Amino acid sequence: MSSEYKLVEKEEVPNFHFPKEDVLISDDEKKVLKAQLERANTLGNTEHHKVKIYFEDAEGKKVVYTTIWGTTELYILLKKNVFIPIQRIVKLEI
Numbered sequence: 001m002s003s004e005y006k007l008v009e010k011e012e013v014p015n016f017h018f019p020k021e022d023v024l025i026s027d028d029e030k031k032v033l034k035a036q037l038e039r040a041n042t043l044g045n046t047e048h049h050k051v052k053i054y055f056e057d058a059e060g061k062k063v064v065y066t067t068i069w070g071t072t073e074l075y076i077l078l079k080k081n082v083f084i085p086i087q088r089i090v091k092l093e094i
Contacts, residue, residue: 052093
C-alpha cells in the first residue's frame with residue numbers, strides 16, 4: 001500500500017483540496033481508524049511521537065510523517081494549525 005502514496009511535507013497540506021466523501025466505507029475500518037487516532041494523539045502529546053498518516057486529497061494518495069497534536073470530530077491537528085479531515089484519512093502507521 002505504501003508505494004502508491006506520495007510522501008509530502010506537513011507544510012504542503014494547507015494547499016491541498018479535500019473532497020467531502022469518506023475514503024473508508026466500512027464501520028469496522030472507521031472504528032480501527034478512530035482507535036489509531038486516539039493512540040497517535042496521546043503519543044503525540046506525551047512523547048512527541050511521529051506517525052505516518054495515509055490520506056487522499058482531490059489529486060490522489062499522499063502520506064505525511066509528523067506528530068498529531070489534537071483531534072476533533074472532523075479533523076486532526078498537526079503543528080502550525082495544519083488540519084487534515086478525518087474522513088480523508090485511510091490509515092495511520094504508529
